[in-house]
Amino acid sequence: MTKKVTTKTIRSWKGSDHKITSLTAYDATFGKLVDSAGIDVVLVGDSAGNVFAGHDTTIPMTMDQMIYHVSSVRRGVSRALLVADMPFGSYQSSDEKGMENAIRFMKEAGAEAVKLEGGKRITGLVKKLTESGIPVMGHLGLTPQSINEFGGYHTQATSEITAERLIDDAQALQHAGVFSLVLEKIPAALAKKVTETISIPTIGIGAGPACDGQVLVIYDMLGLYDEIEPKFLRRYANLADDVRSALGRYIDDVQSGDFPNEDESY
Numbered sequence: 278m279t280k281k282v283t284t285k286t287i288r289s290w291k292g293s294d295h296k297i298t299s300l301t302a303y304d305a306t307f308g309k310l311v312d313s314a315g316i317d318v319v320l321v322g323d324s325a326g327n328v329f330a331g332h333d334t335t336i337p338m339t340m341d342q343m344i345y346h347v348s349s350v351r352r353g354v355s356r357a358l359l360v361a362d363m364p365f366g367s368y369q370s371s372d373e374k375g376m377e378n379a380i381r382f383m384k385e386a387g388a389e390a391v392k393l394e395g396g397k398r399i400t401g402l403v404k405k406l407t408e409s410g411i412p413v414m415g416h417l418g419l420t421p422q423s424i425n426e427f428g429g430y431h432t433q434a435t436s437e438i439t440a441e442r443l444i445d446d447a448q449a450l451q452h453a454g455v456f457s458l459v460l461e462k463i464p465a466a467l468a469k470k471v472t473e474t475i476s477i478p479t480i481g482i483g484a485g486p487a488c489d490g491q492v493l494v495i496y497d498m499l500g501l502y503d504e505i506e507p508k509f510l511r512r513y514a515n516l517a518d519d520v521r522s523a524l525g526r527y528i529d530d531v532q533s534g535d536f537p538n539e540d541e542s543y
């Protein structure tokens with residue numbers, strides 16, 4: 278369990294009995310908890326835009342904000358592979374800009390890989406990044422940075438033609454050099470087909486059980502962010518309720534004079 282997880286380790290788990298586990302983190306405290314629990318991949322997702330910053334989408338997240346999150350998580354993580362999510366606008370306008378921003382994640386924040394959303398459109402950049410020694414995780418299906426194009430958080434690739442396009446994109450990304458591929462909110466049967474078709478691990482979120490691994494947003498799975506309830510989400514705790522209850526008790530204790538007591542005073 279203590280052996281450092283690298284992109285080589287992730288690749289080696291394809292077709293093995295080991296299901297890859299991944300969760301997001303945005304700060305050192307959660308990074309440390311997730312890492313010490315034995316999670317394989319810690320993703321500093323631009324979902325920080327929703328669950329941390331309170332935006333409706335991931336679109337507003339900037340490079341400087343993501344650098345702050347990734348470098349914070351870096352200080353809590355030692356075993357897991359640390360992946361930085363490239364935010365909207367950090368790689369879409371040119372490959373040069375994408376290269377510069379990926380290099381910032383590696384040099385300034387200590388990321389070990391970057392994640393990019395998109396298929397064939399980004400394979401030129403993926404090739405340049407991997408050839409420069411920057412490992413890339415792909416992301417297909419419901420890619421939240423394209424929410425304005427999709428018009429909502431619907432299941433993706435549900436028709437024959439869009440399913441075929443997704444398989445083509447997965448193959449193109451593999452060919453360009455990605456070491457793993459996130460599949461978000463697509464039919465389970467399609468995720469199975471992609472997983473069987475490509476030779477790099479797939480990591481699913483709302484993509485059924487056949488993927489080589491699973492990822493969830495930590496605030497969602499712990500029930501801290503309880504504003505959305507997608508069908509794919511399993512809640513492992515209801516921390517928002519626990520926090521509300523603790524805060525209520527604190528207010529009562531301060532107002533009643535019960536806190537602090539003699540033992541809690543100098």
Ligand code: KIV
Nearest residue numbers: 301322323324459492
């Ligand atoms: O931003 C994020 O947290 C993600 C995961 C949900 C895969 O992209």
